[in-house]
Amino acid sequence: MQIGIIGAGGMAAYHAKGFTLAGAEVVGIADPNKPRSEAFAATHAIPATYRTLKEMKTQHPNLDAVSIVTPNKFHASLTIEALQMGLHVYCEKPPARNASEMQAMYDESKRAGKLLMFGFNNRMRPESRAIATYIEQGEVGRINSAQATWIRRAGIPGFGGWFTDKELAGGGPVIDLLHMIDLALYFMGYPEPNCVLASTFHDFMGNASFKGPWGIADGTGKMDVETACHAMVTFKSGQCLTIRNSWAEMNEREVVSTTFQGTKAGGKVERLFGIDGVDETSVDSAVLYTEEYGRQVNRTIITEKDETMGRIANAMNFVKCLMEGEKPANTPEEALILMRITDAIYKSSETGTCVML
Template sequence: MGIKIGIIGAGGMAAYHIAGFRQAGAEVVALCDPNEAVARSAAAAHGVSRVFGDAESMFAALPELNAVSVIVPNKYHAPLTLQALAAGKHVFCEKPPALNALEMAEMKGLAERNKRTLMFNFNNRARPESVAMMDYVKNGEAGRINSAQAKWVRRTGIPGFGGWFTNKVLSGGGALVDLLHMIDLSMYLMGYPEPAWVLARTFDDFITDRTFKGPWGIPDAVNGVNDVETAAHGFVSFKTGQALSFQISWAEMVQREEVSAAFQGTKAGGMLRRLYGADGVDATATDLCEFYTQDHGRSSNRVVTVESDPDMGRVRSARNFVRSIEGTESPLNTPDQALILMKIIDGAYASARSGEPVKL
């Protein structure tokens, strides 16, 4: 009997989750959202037969559900995940894992006690170029990775004004929590070491300037709250002696949007980078995936060629969740890693408030 999955949240990411689940052979049997009209529309678009207004009703009506995906504003990640885990379901949750490390620790603990799979949509790990680079790292070709640099910067990329993205109570933070993917990917390549301390600064320039709004996100909310950062810069030192620097922004005076993770190892280094064009992924956008070595005393830059993946690993990430439940693939991420990531995020915000390094 195949795995049956319910979707919590009718947002745009549902399409990728559903596609990945179905590729893995799972059956998507229900979709729930407090806005039932939106839920019905999304269910019809994706061929999902059952619609509910809340997760509790879905669980009561469909006890055969094996798993759920959680696609809601950040504030509700932990409550809905905990509710699903308590009901005996496996959970695939959108990023960030939670509002803070305390919530993440509670989610991790319940998943372990109930022996359920808990994963998060760190989809950039599933991009073909990331998979290829990780193969080099796993094979030992990079040696020990000493340092890495994580970057996701935008010039005009605030995802709406006054909505949940810019309201700290609902989001937990701004650009840092929204665009944490490259921090996660860099640490994934580094072996997800335990952090020792973090030093960070955040900036809220342009947070009310609508000329810095991006072409995605949600509509502006009249009289809404805009109390999160637009940029975060920081440095993490790990107990292993490794180091990571990061630059994350929605709105910052850069040439154009860049998404990249670079690393330097004892045998080789590497770079994964997308430079967006003026209109996103257009003719002026460029992708780079390179592995840097010294071959017989000469510098060698190895270009890594992979298949195109316009959804940036989102479908493959969801597919991996189902196969992890089945035991046919290893999970691309774990609750232990998610907890480390949230400790770093919490520490970065604490450091920005105090102006001092924060021990983790």
């Protein structure tokens, strides 16, 4: 299986490693920034660099698939272009900037009959997989409610770069940190949303005290996205989900968690980042809250630590779906529901009303 990578961004390294570990051959990297693509190719033993997807496909007529690691604005157009070339696509999160773009990607994947997957890596974290097993085996029962949280006290990813430009990114932490929303929906069975009520805030944008630690370069672009969001989603099934995402908000340390309450048990998957955001100082946990023999019990689930937060495992799953018939870890149908919810969050915040879906 031959795969090409489009975009030499930070997540591309996880794609390259995951694809290779799963038995695929990464034949090229395409990025209009030639020095960046050449440096990436040299680091990851990739034999060729290109400026465009078209150039890569021309040189590799037997190319099977591509992964997309670009600013969000280009996810839809590149995905559709690749699908029309007959390629399978693995696209970084978020799937797109909005539901309209995601719908077009979904429609094209169905027309082409090709696999379309996304970088929802938190589903593949060891602790998430452990909790999912208990849910699948019926030990949790129906999940009535859940809370999705990714909060940062000081974590704006650059000032004026593409992350803070709505045209390029589609939004701020609602879009950037949607992993826990996806994980909560995944645990709940991805129910059909009914109503969304949300507020977004723009405090601290441009304040250097609230900049993130990841070394993402500042730019000369806009800073017109939100820095925090609080939302409530109800579903046609009667379930509900509360959401809190922030890049800059007065709270404790950076916390990443999905908590849920079921009819038989509750649970939580959580990552507590180190004080400076460095993964090796973080703590991952998975726990079930249940009742046994008339007593309230917390079951701590011991799992191996994964500093990649499931990124390599998710990329491996993409390859194994195509080479070994493994079940996809996520689907375009789910991605479309997720983007409909994010659209509704922004609309509700703008209108001050509950948005019906």
